[in-house]
Amino acid sequence: MLKRPAATLTLLAVLALALPATAGAGESGEDHDSPFAGMHLLLLMHNMQYYTHKLGLAIDAHNAALEAFYIHEVEAVIEAVGEIEDYEGIPIADNLKKTLLPNFQTLEAAIDKGEREAVDAAYKELLVGCNACHAASEHGYIHIRRSYDNPYPQDFSPHD
Numbered sequence: 428m429l430k431r432p433a434a435t436l437t438l439l440a441v442l443a444l445a446l447p448a449t450a451g452a453g454e455s456g457e458d459h460d461s462p463f464a465g466m467h468l469l470l471l472m473h474n475m476q477y478y479t480h481k482l483g484l485a486i487d488a489h490n491a492a493l494e495a496f497y498i499h500e501v502e503a504v505i506e507a508v509g510e511i512e513d514y515e516g517i518p519i520a521d522n523l524k525k526t527l528l529p530n531f532q533t534l535e536a537a538i539d540k541g542e543r544e545a546v547d548a549a550y551k552e553l554l555v556g557c558n559a560c561h562a563a564s565e566h567g568y569i570h571i572r573r574s575y576d577n578p579y580p581q582d583f584s585p586h587d
């Protein structure tokens with residue numbers, strides 16, 4: 428009885444290794460594999476915070492090209508989070524759809540149109556979405572707030 432599960436596990440491991448390589452391409456019309464596919468939720472959240480913060484700094488600097496770059500990275504992280512159905516009994520994909528996803532789509536549309544005030548308002552709502560999902564996912568004690576500080580060796584103002 429011990430051999431069968433082991434063989435099944437090996438097959439699953441092979442499938443798991445093969446999937447991330449194929450999942451990213453084509454799925455959302457992207458021409459490259461997602462760097463976040465298959466990543467553990469904790470590390471996805473690390474990236475979520477990092478790229479969301481940089482997106483906010485690009486918005487503060489009214490830098491449309493940089494906003495477009497970082498909204499794309501946040502979207503790629505969100506797509507990888509959406510692949511996680513269950514995390515320690517928490518319905519991650521469902522909670523994502525009910526909280527962050529609609530707010531993200533509003534922000535993405537505002538960035539596409541380049542409406543400054545709408546972009547700023549939608550960015551605030553994005554962070555509301557983060558905290559709504561934390562509350563829905565047994566992690567309400569992780570509270571995200573907007574930071575205007577730039578700790579990076581990066582100038583967020585427009586450059587060619």
Ligand code: HEC
Nearest residue numbers: 469472473475476479519522523527557560561564566571
């Ligand atoms: C689908 C629900 C969900 C959404 C949406 C979500 N989170 Fe999380 N987040 C979690 C869960 C669950 C954890 C705890 C993960 C763990 O225990 O490994 C977490 C943990 C974190 C952490 C702690 C880990 C660290 O690196 O310090 C941060 C920060 C974080 N999230 C930021 C964000 C930000 C920023 C957003 C919005 C842009 C966001 N999260 C959106 C569910 C979510």
